Amino acid sequence: MSPPASTADVVGSLYSSHHGWLHNWLWRKVGCRDGAADIAHDTFLRVLSADALETLREPRAYLTTIANGLLVNHWRRLTLERAYLEALAMQDGALEPSPEERALTIEALMQVDAMLARLAPKAREAFLLSQIDGLTYAAIAEQLQVSDRMVKKYMAQAMLQCLLIGNGDA
CATH class of the missing domain: 1.10.10.10 (Winged helix-like DNA-binding domain superfamily/Winged helix DNA-binding domain)
Structure with missing residues (x-):
């Protein structure tokens, strides 16, 4: 009987098997390779802190669920940033923050x-x-x-x- 796989081994295997697919899926959603890479990276960071990875039966569904949450945060941040920049544009130019x-x-x-x-x-x-x-x-x-x-x-x-x-x- 082989010893149980470490979390790093499980995540490494998950990463090598599914990172390319996840990156491409995110690229289609975000429309930017760098943004997709950032969200894929953040997805695997979340996976690292997850419990019970050894019993994971549907890795793509799991990764998609995590990535979807991160996408929602990404879009929310962009919306807030856009609104903030629009509000700044309406202000006096002397109020330009660094x-x-x-x-x-x-x-x-x-x-x-x-x-x-x-x-x-x-x-x-x-x-x-x-x-x-x-x-x-x-x-x-x-x-x-x-x-x-x-x-x-x-x-x-x-x-x-x-x-x-x-x-x-x-």
Whole structure:
């Protein structure tokens, strides 16, 4: 009986058998070889931290599932980046951030977007009505047709998520 394969052996075998296929599949989705290579790389990084790879029966379905999640993140990041750059274009030219500032801002926007996505729809709406529109809790409660107490609960949930971002836990 042979000893169980190490995770590195399993991932190495998975990589050599399926990387070319995954890269081509991603290239068709992304339309850019470099972008496809980056996402394929990130897919295999996720595979490295996965459990129970030895029992994997459908490797392409597994890789596709991981890569699809990464593609969603990729498209979301591009959408956020595009919106940020459009907002910058509407501002005074003296407000031009450096490339490093842009990258940090886009990363922060991605974290906020992910935080908002983790909130329940009403909690997200309450948070945005408070922070973007400046509504009071009473006005938010009226608009959402909930109690003031519920708005406080929604805001507490949102603030907890904000704290988690600040601590790097989110």
